[in-house]
Amino acid sequence: MAVQKLPLAKALNESLRKALENDPKVVVMGLDVGKLGGVFRITDGLQKDFGEHRVVDTPLAESGIVGTAIGLALRGYRPVVEIQFDGFVFPAYDQIVTQLAKMRARSLGTVKVPVVIRIPYGGGIGAVEHHSESPEALFAHVAGLKVVTPATPSDGYWMLQQAIQSDDPVIFFEPKRRYWDKGEVDTEAIPGELHKARVAREGTDLTLLAYGPMVKTCLEAAAAAAEEGKSVEVVDLRSISPIDFDTIQASVEKTRRLVVVHEAPVFFGSGAEIAARITERCFYHLEAPVLRVGGYHAPYPPARLEEEYLPGLDRVLDSVDRALAY
Amino acid sequence: MTVDSTAARQPRRGGTSSSGTKAAGGATKRAARAKKPRSSSSEPPLVQLLTPEGERVQHPDYDVDLTPEELRGLYRDMVMTRRFDGEATALQRQGELGLWASLLGQEAAQIGSGRALRDDDYVFPTYREHGVAWCRGVDPTNLLGMFRGVNNGGWDPNSNNFHLYTIVLGSQTLHATGYAMGVTRDGADSAVLAYFGDGASSQGDVNESFVFSAVYNAPVVFFCQNNQWAISEPTEKQTRVPLYQRAQGFGFPGVRVDGNDVLACLAVTRWALERARRGEGPTLIEAFTYRMAAHTTSDDPTRYRHDEERAAWEAKDPILRLRRHLEAQGHADASWFEELEVESEALGKHVREVVRAMPVPEHMAMFDNVYADGHALVDEERAQFAAYQASFANGEAE
Ligand SMILES: Cc1ncc(C[n+]2csc(CCOP(=O)(O)OP(=O)(O)O)c2C)c(N)n1
Numbered sequence: 001m002a003v004q005k006l007p008l009a010k011a012l013n014e015s016l017r018k019a020l021e022n023d024p025k026v027v028v029m030g031l032d033v034g035k036l037g038g039v040f041r042i043t044d045g046l047q048k049d050f051g052e053h054r055v056v057d058t059p060l061a062e063s064g065i066v067g068t069a070i071g072l073a074l075r076g077y078r079p080v081v082e083i084q085f086d087g088f089v090f091p092a093y094d095q096i097v098t099q100l101a102k103m104r105a106r107s108l109g110t111v112k113v114p115v116v117i118r119i120p121y122g123g124g125i126g127a128v129e130h131h132s133e134s135p136e137a138l139f140a141h142v143a144g145l146k147v148v149t150p151a152t153p154s155d156g157y158w159m160l161q162q163a164i165q166s167d168d169p170v171i172f173f174e175p176k177r178r179y180w181d182k183g184e185v186d187t188e189a190i191p192g193e194l195h196k197a198r199v200a201r202e203g204t205d206l207t208l209l210a211y212g213p214m215v216k217t218c219l220e221a222a223a224a225a226a227e228e229g230k231s232v233e234v235v236d237l238r239s240i241s242p243i244d245f246d247t248i249q250a251s252v253e254k255t256r257r258l259v260v261v262h263e264a265p266v267f268f269g270s271g272a273e274i275a276a277r278i279t280e281r282c283f284y285h286l287e288a289p290v291l292r293v294g295g296y297h298a299p300y301p302p303a304r305l306e307e308e309y310l311p312g313l314d315r316v317l318d319s320v321d322r323a324l325a326y
Numbered sequence: 327m328t329v330d331s332t333a334a335r336q337p338r339r340g341g342t343s344s345s346g347t348k349a350a351g352g353a354t355k356r357a358a359r360a361k362k363p364r365s366s367s368s369e370p371p372l373v374q375l376l377t378p379e380g381e382r383v384q385h386p387d388y389d390v391d392l393t394p395e396e397l398r399g400l401y402r403d404m405v406m407t408r409r410f411d412g413e414a415t416a417l418q419r420q421g422e423l424g425l426w427a428s429l430l431g432q433e434a435a436q437i438g439s440g441r442a443l444r445d446d447d448y449v450f451p452t453y454r455e456h457g458v459a460w461c462r463g464v465d466p467t468n469l470l471g472m473f474r475g476v477n478n479g480g481w482d483p484n485s486n487n488f489h490l491y492t493i494v495l496g497s498q499t500l501h502a503t504g505y506a507m508g509v510t511r512d513g514a515d516s517a518v519l520a521y522f523g524d525g526a527s528s529q530g531d532v533n534e535s536f537v538f539s540a541v542y543n544a545p546v547v548f549f550c551q552n553n554q555w556a557i558s559e560p561t562e563k564q565t566r567v568p569l570y571q572r573a574q575g576f577g578f579p580g581v582r583v584d585g586n587d588v589l590a591c592l593a594v595t596r597w598a599l600e601r602a603r604r605g606e607g608p609t610l611i612e613a614f615t616y617r618m619a620a621h622t623t624s625d626d627p628t629r630y631r632h633d634e635e636r637a638a639w640e641a642k643d644p645i646l647r648l649r650r651h652l653e654a655q656g657h658a659d660a661s662w663f664e665e666l667e668v669e670s671e672a673l674g675k676h677v678r679e680v681v682r683a684m685p686v687p688e689h690m691a692m693f694d695n696v697y698a699d700g701h702a703l704v705d706e707e708r709a710q711f712a713a714y715q716a717s718f719a720n721g722e723a724e
Contacts, residue, residue: 053511058538059534059538061537063500063530063531064500064503064534064537066500067499067500067501067503067531067535068500068501068503068504071500071501071503071506071507072504072507072508072511073504074483074489074501074504074505075504075505075508075512076508077508077511091530094494094531095497098497099492099494099501103490104695104696104697104698105478105694105696106477106479106480106490107479107480107481107482107483107490108477108479108480108695109694109698110481110482110483110485111483111484144696144697146697146701166699167698168697168701195702241703242701242702242703243703244702
């Protein structure tokens with residue numbers, strides 16, 4: 001019973017259920033999270049079991065949702081907010097950046113605002129405009145916020161509860177195209193640290209660093225590379241702010257080559273930060289420059305073009321070859 | 327239910343409200359006339375209990391019954407607040423503060439509403455609510471830290487139930503609403519008072535907070551100080567209807583009160599807070615007042631407004647009118663006013679001394695309290711910064 005095979009969506013649902021059970025101060029709120037169970041059904045059945053008071057359908061106003069969540073947190077609650085899609089977080093961006101992130105410091109540490117903002121993000125599901133974006137760097141850039149993203153159902157289950165328990169505001173990015181992928185979830189395990197990276201596959205020739213939706217792609221790339229006799233290590237970052245540079249460094253000191261992969265545009269993306277810092281830390285170990293694979297500096301394209309825009313197996317393997325050729 | 331009772335009340339108060347709407351709506355002579363110094367005849371009705379001459383008048387819906395001591399207390403609050411505000415303005419001119427946002431002229435709005443609060447109520451201010459802070463018992467010098475540049479807020483909001491000042495216009499109205507939603511969840515009967523300006527009424531957040539508070543019937547009172555100006559822009563640039571009338575469209579009552587009349591502000595805010603406590607939901611109060619000073623010490627009002635306008639409002643000065651009343655009623659004699667003068671001077675001196683002695687925070691303080699649970703990058707950068715600082719000390723030692 002403790003170990004189940006669940007899709008990520010269900011693992012997140014179970015995680016929210018657990019959080020609602022464990023702490024009466026937890027309030028789930030957002031658009032359509034009640035009867036409908038959210039557009040991705042992550043909150044399915046929760047309102048039925050916990051009532052409209054704990055699982056709250058809000059007015060259609062993102063700034064209002066986050067702003068009132070801040071007020072609830074100031075009153076001692078732990079709101080878990082659902083933003084329906086990545087592209088719709090921007091009306092609330094002001095509240096998140098100017099208010100949520102800074103309130104603790106402004107009060108000299110006397111108040112806490114433990115708000116979790118869940119955002120289904122990323123492409124690959126053939127959606128219309130504003131439904132496929134990866135804005136994680138915009139949040140990681142802001143001091144006062146924490147930014148995490150699970151790649152597996154197990155991480156979905158555990159990381160979400162850890163985010164809810166954190167006294168800091170956490171932006172919780174859910175890789176929407178992995179919602180339906182299954183994996184083992186041990187609901188009685190002792191979870192790892194929320195902000196620690198995970199070596200998802202061991203290797204010796206090169207490190208592929210990814211998070212969220214790209215972890216699976218990178219594992220596939222590593223498997224393909226193995227058939228060509230290349231030993232590729234895959235590191236799942238899990239936390240984008242803070243970043244566990246020690247784990248990345250350890251991996252790079254072993255493999256001496258690093259390729260960072262994410263869906264977000266490469267320009268000013270999280271890969272740039274990682275490349276810069278790893279170059280500082282591992283300059284004498286590196287056999288090749290840190291390479292980045294990601295989206296282009298163009299609006300996320302229409303669905304018929306997204307396969308070209310998103311880093312797929314071929315682009316990742318191409319970069320593996322480039323790095324190994326140095 | 328709330329809406330019904332509003333509707334029942336509105337016609338009486340708003341007998342001229344339809345004509346008010348027309349005046350604001352048409353691009354006619356009426357609209358042009360609205361730009362001139364306002365005459366009371368073309369304006370919607372105000373709740374007033376004390377005339378500019380200090381005469382006590384009655385209002386059918388709102389009233390207060392105060393003892394002479396309570397009246398003197400309100401007067402003292404306004405005088406002390408104005409003295410504090412004047413001192414802060416002077417300190418800015420002397421270079422002790424980087425900026426100051428004066429409340430000159432808005433004392434009655436702030437003291438009247440602030441004194442309507444109970445201890446367990448919670449206030450979400452903008453950046454100008456020095457008088458409300460006074461009513462909450464916040465040490466006035468605490469308000470100066472951010473204007474002096476030694477912190478970005480700097481007090482514990484829970485120690486006086488007075489939240490940090492909010493610079494981004496309108497944001498705090500949503501925090502107030504969320505907090506009020508929490509009050510309801512807790513089964514408490516506290517109320518929440520949210521302040522904002524006429525300019526901020528255009529912000530999405532303020533309108534979203536109206537939606538949320540109405541939908542959840544949150545015990546929040548929105549107190550808009552319409553001081554006629556948002557920096558250089560008059561209220562006409564924010565709205566075509568009198569602001570209090572907006573509330574009706576969101577499903578709760580709106581009241582316009584004479585913002586220079588401390589008794590009226592107290593009466594209406596008490597009524598609205600009581601309504602909130604009874605579970606009848608939000609109220610919008612528009613305190614019709616005037617910002618007699620510049621927007622902030624960085625502003626130059628001669629570029630956009632006329633001296634006659636200020637003169638007209640000076641005649642309605644909130645402090646002067648209560649003084650006239652106290653004197654006419656024999657509630658306070660000359661020696662009482664003199665003692666108060668001495669007391670307010672002492673406050674000014676105290677503020678001056680404390681501000682000048684405010685220490686610049688330790689450099690490392692910028693890394694403090696960014697996160698509750700810590701953050702690896704902050705730790706790393708703190709250590710780097712400490713090492714960098716230490717390198718100078720070592721250099722000196724050599
Ligand atoms: C979102 C936002 N935009 C612009 C500003 C700059 N600003 C500060 S005060 C102000 C005018 C505000 O007017 P009002 O809301 O009427 O309040 P008042 O200062 O008159 O009390 C402006 C434009 C700001 N603080 N926040």
